Amino acid sequence: MAFYAMSDLHGMYDKYREMLALIRFSEEDELFILGDVVDRGSKPMEILLDMMQRPNIYPLYGNHDVMALNALTSVAEAAEKTGGQLDPETASHIFGWCKDGGMPTVEGFLGLSETQRSDVLSYLREFSLYEMIDVGERTFLLVHAGLGNFRKGKKLREYTIEELLQDRSDPEIQYFEDDSIFVVTGHTPTPHIWGKAEIYKSHNNFCIDCAACWEKGRLACLRLDDLEEFYI
Numbered sequence: 001m002a003f004y005a006m007s008d009l010h011g012m013y014d015k016y017r018e019m020l021a022l023i024r025f026s027e028e029d030e031l032f033i034l035g036d037v038v039d040r041g042s043k044p045m046e047i048l049l050d051m052m053q054r055p056n057i058y059p060l061y062g063n064h065d066v067m068a069l070n071a072l073t074s075v076a077e078a079a080e081k082t083g084g085q086l087d088p089e090t091a092s093h094i095f096g097w098c099k100d101g102g103m104p105t106v107e108g109f110l111g112l113s114e115t116q117r118s119d120v121l122s123y124l125r126e127f128s129l130y131e132m133i134d135v136g137e138r139t140f141l142l143v144h145a146g147l148g149n150f151r152k153g154k155k156l157r158e159y160t161i162e163e164l165l166q167d168r169s170d171p172e173i174q175y176f177e178d179d180s181i182f183v184v185t186g187h188t189p190t191p192h193i194w195g196k197a198e199i200y201k202s203h204n205n206f207c208i209d210c211a212a213c214w215e216k217g218r219l220a221c222l223r224l225d226d227l228e229e230f231y232i
């Protein structure tokens, strides 16, 4: 069995399935998905419906998943009340989010049955904000964006949702003095960090969002047991 991390799937269902095949993901393995499952790419609901069937996949929130949970909850309520029509107030609330790639998410959601919609919303409500796991000799903090407004001694539970899911992390800071603790994040596409769609490693940080939804981007997966990298 092995532990894996990937991030920022952004609706790229085909790459997600190809990656599961590449790593030969089995029921013995565990996969942590570090957020931003939805928005931008065309098949976000397909990914969520697949993840929901796999108890050995552990979802963490990204900023887009939180926006989707809030907006889709309103969509579901409005759809229930009015038989599919959205009232203007809800529509304008959703529109702000749609401008940041939310359209495929809301369209995919409205294409689901009522049961599937409520299952998707229940699933989205269960995501974690971060996870801390031991794999072999190493400990990994898994979190979508990082530790915003970092200061030494600040407890993980003291970070706000915005600091964990939105603020850009600085990969040139070693966040933990203990050299066996590593921080794995998504959110910032690695081409923005060093011009390459490849996992960026520095100061015990792994930045694993290799821009799967960009034309020249890739989906990355990090095996935590031996730090082997996989790309689609």
Ligand SMILES: [Mn+2]
Residues within 6 Å of the ligand: 036, 062, 063, 064, 144, 165, 186, 187, 188
């Ligand atoms: Mn993000």
